[in-house]
Amino acid sequence: MLERTDLHDLVGPPTRGKVRDVYDLPGNRLLLVATDRLSAFDRVLGCVPYKGQVLTEVSTWWFGQLASVVGHHHLATVDPNAVVGRRCRTVPVEVVVRGYLTGVTSTSLWPRYRDGARELYGLRLPDGLSFNDPLPEPLITPTTKAQAGAHDEPISSADVVRTGLVPAARWEEIEQVALALFRRGGELAAAAGLTLVDTKYEFGIDDEDRLTLIDEVHTPDSSRFWRAGTGEHLDKELVRRWYAEHGYRGDGDPPPLPAELAATLSEAYLEIHRRLLGRPFEPAETPENDRLARNVAAWLDAGSPVDR
Secondary structure (H helix, E strand, O other): OOOOOOOOHHHOOOOEEEEEEEEEEEEOEEEEOOOOEEEEEEEEEOOOOOHHHHHHHHHHHHHHOOOOEEEEEEEEEEEEEEEEEEOEEEOOEEEEEEEEEEOOOOOOOOHHHHOOOEEEEEEEEEOOOOOOOOOEEEEEHHHHHHHOOOOOOOOOOOHHHOOOOOOHHHHHHHHHHHHHHHHHHHHHHHHOEEEEEEEEEEEEEEEOOEEEEEEEEOOOEEEEEOOOOOOOOOOHHHHHHHHHOOOOOOOOOOOOOOHHHHHHHHHHHHHHHHHOOOOOOOOOOOHHHHHHHHHHHHHHHHOOOOOO
């Protein structure tokens, strides 16, 4: 057994993202550590209790449910807050699939529709729709992957191909896979008493040139979920709406995230976990850094086994 307990000594320093820390591992793999940091409006706004563990467990569950649709990068869950993923060449476009006319940000459908837009991302929307109405069909709304300090930029599918971001045949495959993932996700969500409203997919290309689902998938950070029949949000939109109601939409310094809102969001995330996985959430009580270092050391010492 490796006796080193400092993760940085074990695998080197991380690349720190807004909500996830990424470590390089031998064998063309990455250690992806989810944190409790909360990001919205392209910045970290605070921390939500148990968020990292909930998202790790929920996303791992979804990878198993979606494996029949497309391969994924998940290799092993080595800690309640961390997974090992296969390194892939990242497709430079995030694929957002939307099923409802909702949202509060400038790239959301509802504000644009409310202000008169009807031709959105290649789909003609009829007049007379209201906030949170279902769309005539799921709508793919691609965005560029933002560089540090920049926002995602909405683009059309035609622009994805025209500008050379993704070759035409690969983009056609991505669109077909994204819609199939959304259909499957919606079915499983409905079985758990949830509505999958919209979601973001990220894709990579593996060493054999196969399309691969990467990042996290169908979590309350990367998707909107409603309680079926009520439309009550159980996702990060709770925070976006609070900030929008208080006049903040991404410019300047945001007001601090209230503790009670963080607690409310944590409870919503726990409900998502409970509904999908069908069991109560069990928090990992050991201090995160100590536990993570020990678990990664044990996994490496065991020969880096892959989950089956």
